[in-house]
Amino acid sequence: MADVNLLDLDAAGLAAFVASLGEKPFRARQLLRWIHRRGASRFDAMTDLAKSLRRKLTERATIAAPAVVRDSTSADGTRKWLLDVGQGNAIETVFIPEDDRGTLCVSTQAGCAVNCMFCSTGRQGFNRNLTTGEIVGQLWWAEHALRAALGLTAENERVISNVVLMGMGEPLQNYEAVVPALRLMLDDNAYGLSRRRVTVSTSGMVPQIDRLAADCPVALAVSLHAPNDRLRDELVPLNRKYPLRELLAACRRYLRSAPRDFITFEYVMLEGVNDGDAHARELIALTADVPCKFNLIPFNPFPGSALRRSPAERIRAFAQILTDAGIVTTTRKTRGDDIDAACGQLAGEVQDRTRRAERTTRRLPPVVAAAR
Ligand code: SAH
Numbered sequence: 001m002a003d004v005n006l007l008d009l010d011a012a013g014l015a016a017f018v019a020s021l022g023e024k025p026f027r028a029r030q031l032l033r034w035i036h037r038r039g040a041s042r043f044d045a046m047t048d049l050a051k052s053l054r055r056k057l058t059e060r061a062t063i064a065a066p067a068v069v070r071d072s073t074s075a076d077g078t079r080k081w082l083l084d085v086g087q088g089n090a091i092e093t094v095f096i097p098e099d100d101r102g103t104l105c106v107s108t109q110a111g112c113a114v115n116c117m118f119c120s121t122g123r124q125g126f127n128r129n130l131t132t133g134e135i136v137g138q139l140w141w142a143e144h145a146l147r148a149a150l151g152l153t154a155e156n157e158r159v160i161s162n163v164v165l166m167g168m169g170e171p172l173q174n175y176e177a178v179v180p181a182l183r184l185m186l187d188d189n190a191y192g193l194s195r196r197r198v199t200v201s202t203s204g205m206v207p208q209i210d211r212l213a214a215d216c217p218v219a220l221a222v223s224l225h226a227p228n229d230r231l232r233d234e235l236v237p238l239n240r241k242y243p244l245r246e247l248l249a250a251c252r253r254y255l256r257s258a259p260r261d262f263i264t265f266e267y268v269m270l271e272g273v274n275d276g277d278a279h280a281r282e283l284i285a286l287t288a289d290v291p292c293k294f295n296l297i298p299f300n301p302f303p304g305s306a307l308r309r310s311p312a313e314r315i316r317a318f319a320q321i322l323t324d325a326g327i328v329t330t331t332r333k334t335r336g337d338d339i340d341a342a343c344g345q346l347a348g349e350v351q352d353r354t355r356r357a358e359r360t361t362r363r364l365p366p367v368v369a370a371a372r
């Protein structure tokens with residue numbers, strides 16, 4: 001029988017697995033704690049498990065996260081790991097230390113099929129969904145590597161306090177693997193993060209937003225990027241399937257079960273494309289009945305992107321219009337851009353199965369071109 005990777009299993013999955021070995025349910029809890037709270041990767045270290053169980057586990061199971069192939073540290077302390085997920089694909093995970101928190105930015109797919117115009121991951125095309133083990137394995141590996149580097153030994157001395165699913169990929173296009181990974185992040189026997197400190201960022205998968213509300217409500221960030229369908233159809237092609245009216249209705253529904261009482265709207269600032277005063281006013285009207293905050297992201301260029309970042313003064317003026325309308329608005333600090341770890345710069349290595357790079361022309365689409 002093929003080995004089971006225990007990183008693929010949340011509490012319910014582990015309970016079923018230990019039952020299949022003829023073991024009692026509390027063994028699942030012990031295993032969770034060994035793996036996720038203590039970072040164990042070998043069964044012989046699990047001294048409070050009976051020898052016979054350790055032997056069964058050694059025969060039938062593994063604890064395997066993707067292997068690190070590169071480890072880079074930015075001048076600002078941001079750290080990026082390139083992880084091998086096989087067959088020529090590699091994904092990226094970024095740790096962002098701040099005074100009051102440590103945030104890990106996790107990838108959910110090798111590449112991304114949504115193909116937003118301004119995103120380097122999208123440009124790379126799509127290869128495959130990551131497994132639960134590959135998703136939570138990023139947290140497992142980073143948390144324990146960071147603890148070891150700081151000489152922290154107690155299992156409750158956590159380095160990572162927040163997780164954002166904002167790395168490579170569209171998390172809600174990999175729903176079945178993402179939800180067990182989220183459950184492990186929240187599980188008190190694993191990482192014990194509060195729902196408010198785990199954020200799923202989506203480009204607008206409406207049906208899955210509703211499913212997430214029912215299955216595992218965590219903080220939700222929605223990548224808005226445009227105040228009307230004409231422009232959003234070009235910037236975020238998924239908009240043609242789920243237009244703004246439907247997306248905003250899904251946001252309102254989500255708030256009924258969300259752990260926070262607002263949605264975070266992400267908005268990439270593209271010079272001359274979506275950053276005018278009129279765009280800001282249109283946004284205020286669009287989001288009037290959705291309790292929300294705005295997070296403006298200065299565009300991070302990548303080779304061949306054919307777009308420019310809005311000047312700082314323009315971003316300030318844009319933010320001011322939203323603030324004056326009573327919307328809490330922050331501008332994301334660019335972190336780690338010297339190691340290509342900033343938002344939208346994560347490219348990893350993707351063996352594109354959609355042959356996008358060959359199909360994509362460099363010309364700007366009509367609404368974006370006319371705006372510039
Ligand atoms: N696929 C999800 C999550 C990953 S992207 C999503 O799109 O929401 C995380 C955030 O970075 C998104 O808001 C995305 O639009 C933004 N982003 C992508 N490319 C960017 C770039 N080049 N510069 C700045 N932000 C970018």
Ligand code: SF4
Pocket residue numbers: 112113114115116119120121122123167168169170203223
């Ligand atoms: Fe995919 Fe998000 Fe990039 Fe769009 S911004 S291509 S959804 S990763």
